[in-house]
Amino acid sequence: MRSARPALLVLALLTTLTFGLLSPTAAQAAGSTSKVSVLTFNVCGHAAGCGSWTKRENAVVKRIVDAKADVVAVQETWGVLSRLERRLAPYGYAKVADSGNEGMFAKTSKLSPVTVPxxxxxxxxxxxxxxxxxxxxxxxxxxxxxxxxxxxxxxxxxxxxxxxxxxxxxxIVQAPKVGQTVIAPGGRAGAAWAMLKVKKTGKTYLFVSAHLSTGKNGAAGKRNKEAARLLAVTATAAEGRPRVFAGDFNSSIQRGKDTVGKRFEKAGFSDAYTKTKKRKGTKYNTATGYGKKPAAGGSHIDRVMLPRGAAATRWEVLVKVRGGKAVKPVPSDHAPVRVSTVLP
Known part of the structure; x- marks a missing residue:
């Protein structure tokens, strides 16, 4: 009788290759998706016309905490980001990215920073x-x-x-994989990003908080160039991982000449607004202003851009209105936008 040892060795080798190198957890993650909620919020921490930060800080913190998002991208944070870091820590948030004027927080129970030597x-x-x-x-x-x-x-x-x-x-130490860039030399446009791992699935994504230049007329072309630079720089940082962009793009689908949106579409990204029919607060501008009534033209310049294969299950402008008037104190001249995403 011929020995069965060679056949057993082959079977053992195949078993090792199939299960030893790819654990059940990894196998599950390979075909899974990650549910991550994202909040983007221009907090107007220092810009002219924003008024006293100390009078608005509690309202800003409450709006963020009430949103219960996993990732919080904030803009116009110069001088107030460290204050937000201290205030949000008791609610389970850690600062994961910081360019000074843009920042990001993540729910530590849901995500952890990816580290590199x-x-x-x-x-x-x-x-x-x-x-x-x-x-x-x-x-x-x-x-x-x-x-x-x-x-x-x-x-x-x-x-x-x-x-x-x-x-x-x-x-040699392990440090979080983070970065920042000025995307408009000589201007205020910039971005901060962090590579984060979803604990449940083990998958990693590059989350970006960005702020593009304001202005009308010729500014559309300027923002187009800024978006191109932002996409190029973060593509290098992502090293092939999916990217999620959140921020104040100063460009919207509703404004007509949406050069930023078109630039992102060419790169394979979609505005989360277009990925779901479950929307709330759509009539309000995301730049709501400080008036008695929130601006209601339906212009959404604060956006979340999703990569190919991603979906959105809910999109919402978080505006507090009572009797048709804005609830005081109004935290910022922008309203937060919250999106529930399903990432590949």
């Missing part, structure tokens, strides 16, 4: 003592003296001849 250099000032074997009989103690190696020594009645020098050492 990074060289960390640490330096300290070290005091060296002169070797007693060195002949210092000709050295004048009241002046610095130089030895044959070019080192300068100083005399101390308590320590003798000493010198101080900065010594630096390198070590």
């Amino acid at each position: 990074t060289t960390n250099t640490s330096c300290e000032l070290v005091t060296f003592f002169l070797d007693p074997s060195v002949d210092t009989s000709m050295w004048e103690r009241r002046l610095p003296q130089t030895d044959d190696a070019g080192n300068t020594w100083y005399w101390s009645s308590k320590k003798g001849w000493t010198r101080s020098s900065e010594v630096c050492t390198d070590s």
